Amino acid sequence: xxxxxxxxxxxxxxxxxxxxxxxxxxxxxxxxxxxxxxxxxxxxxxxxxxxxxxxxxxxxxxxxxxxxxxxxxxxxxxxxxxxxxxxxxxxxxxxxxxxxxxxxxxxxxxxxxxxxxxxxxxxxxxxxxxxxxxxxxxxxxxxxxxxxxxxxxxxxxxxxxxxxxxxx
Numbered sequence: 001x002x003x004x005x006x007x008x009x010x011x012x013x014x015x016x017x018x019x020x021x022x023x024x025x026x027x028x029x030x031x032x033x034x035x036x037x038x039x040x041x042x043x044x045x046x047x048x049x050x051x052x053x054x055x056x057x058x059x060x061x062x063x064x065x066x067x068x069x070x071x072x073x074x075x076x077x078x079x080x081x082x083x084x085x086x087x088x089x090x091x092x093x094x095x096x097x098x099x100x101x102x103x104x105x106x107x108x109x110x111x112x113x114x115x116x117x118x119x120x121x122x123x124x125x126x127x128x129x130x131x132x133x134x135x136x137x138x139x140x141x142x143x144x145x146x147x148x149x150x151x152x153x154x155x156x157x158x159x160x161x162x163x164x165x166x167x168x
Contacts, residue, residue: 004137005135018109022040023083025050054080061078061103081159089149090116091146093121100164104162105137107158110157111134113152116151118146
């Protein structure tokens with residue numbers, strides 16, 4: 001199973017800025033939502049221009065993808081969306097192997113205690129990832145994955161991402 005995780009060195013300040021900007025944008029017309037399941041929108045889209053700090057995460061992701069797949073990072077693009085989970089929420093099993101994705105990833109911004117683990121399911125292998133603020137987890141887009149129930153309190157905020165070829 002293609003899987004890698006690392007922690008961003010600048011994560012404390014970066015996560016504070018990402019969280020504050022996300023909260024300022026929440027509920028405004030600058031946010032789009034999709035995938036409404038079990039009482040919440042799983043995907044929350046914000047334009048990169050409205051949250052420029054996300055470029056740090058996307059650049060690290062493209063660098064790592066280039067190394068993992070042996071391709072120049074300037075031939076890659078990364079799309080992203082936020083995932084905000086309150087207590088009692090979970091994410092059902094799914095995969096991202098739908099278009100031209102080469103790699104999928106999640107970056108954790110705010111992780112309350114007991115807020116749910118990422119489960120990666122690949123044939124006979126299962127990987128359980130305990131989220132931590134600042135952690136970047138990368139995996140193959142065809143890997144089924146889910147997030148267990150958030151049994152803590154407070155907002156669990158992460159960024160889902162897919163990397164594909166830059167194209168034209």
